Amino acid sequence: MKYQSTRGHEVPQTFSEILLGGLAPDGGLYLPVKYPQVTADELEAWRKLSYADLAFEILSKFCDDIPAADLRALTRKTYTAEVYCNARAGDNTADITPLRTLGEEGGTKLQLLGLSNGPTLAFKDMAMQLLGNMFEYALGRAGLELNILGATSGDTGSAAEYAMRGKRGIRVFMLSPHRKMSAFQTAQMFSLQDPNIFNLAVEGVFDDCQDIVKAVSNDLEYKARQRIGTVNSINWARVVAQVVYYFKGWLLATSGPGQKVSFCVPSGNFGNVCAGHIARMMGLPIDKLVVATNENDVLDEFFRTGAYRVRKSAETYHTSSPSMDISKASNFERFIFDLLGQDAGKLAALFRDVEEKGGFDLSGTPEFERIRGEFGFASGRSTHEDRVATIRDLSARYGITIDTHTADGIKVAREHLSAGVPMVVLETALPAKFADTIREALGHEPERPAAFEGIEKLPQRFEVMANDVSQIKAFIAGHTGL
């Protein structure tokens, strides 16, 4: 498997090298030179596989530098019923990602693919848990250490910590705004007692935390000496790991070859739906890929009009589906690269326009036609009122409580149903994480998986830090011993 950068040409790195890196050296994102193809026969043979073994089959097409026996051991260690144990009554946990049919709507089945049964109750665990095991494996093989530095306002940080806790050769330094996360999210992260996890509560807001991460990353000498890395959503291994559940979802929703399925994906950084696009490019019979946004609708605007107009931080709303509050979708460049026929020159010109003019416009171009045609994309947006109404409706109609992000997905999916094509909505979090909106919609607390009962009362381990780059740098250096 050869890789390339969206900004340039072929790059010499193997999967294992890309695994530990972020951006390509030229500032682009990594993609394979050619997407591996899956035949209809192969797909049919995969029906009987466990999630772990399906993951092995798909991943082995992308990481041929990892010996097969090692890769299989990694997927089997990751995708276990013990790790993905938070499924609700009525879900079949043995599948890791249970598919639940809500009902018949618009002449087809409206279905929910449960991706939130991992340790932090959100779909990010699907990829991050594998990443933790792959990092430990790759670092061990190379005899290296990695110190992960990140900033979080909730979801990503906890998924990273639960994936990396106790892993050899890895430390996590996670910055969060002091006293600004929900009690549940704070407890989830700060109750971890693992010595390789450092929660740094910064006296500031989330943007301050992000600025510190940027400042540290820009100090190349420090970064190299302290072996600083990241686990952000452009990480190629995360995207590949997410490809797997589109295959699993298709296998669960169909009974024979060639049947089409549509997916609706609550979207922010475009990482999740980018994996769906890749599954489709590999030959999975996906009809539509429906991008659902909240009030932060950069992506919906693009897929409807062809105009990509990134928002400034001040124009980014804080919504009740906060993990989709994004003004600039970092994985979007991967799709645009394919849309432009992998023309790195054209892509660089468009993203220069993003830097200089705040966006680009493909309306009226042949590319815009191909987005809905050849690439199967559709989109829609959802608001707080839609979210609340959808949570109420699903509770009354189907007796299920969904979280706010999934509610955005259901709302938009219903606008794109076509008779005879199952619509699979990706459930990206469990409602226990977003109790405020659930109370507003239903007048009671969301159900909490047993493992999380009383989590707020557990002892917490964290350091309060000044909003000061040099103090954070000193703290990290003092704990890596490098």
Ligand SMILES: *Cc1c(COP(=O)(O)O)cnc(C)c1O
């Ligand atoms: C991260 C996240 C999303 C958005 O996923 P992207 O890959 O950034 O598009 C949606 N819902 C939840 C609950 C998330 O945590």
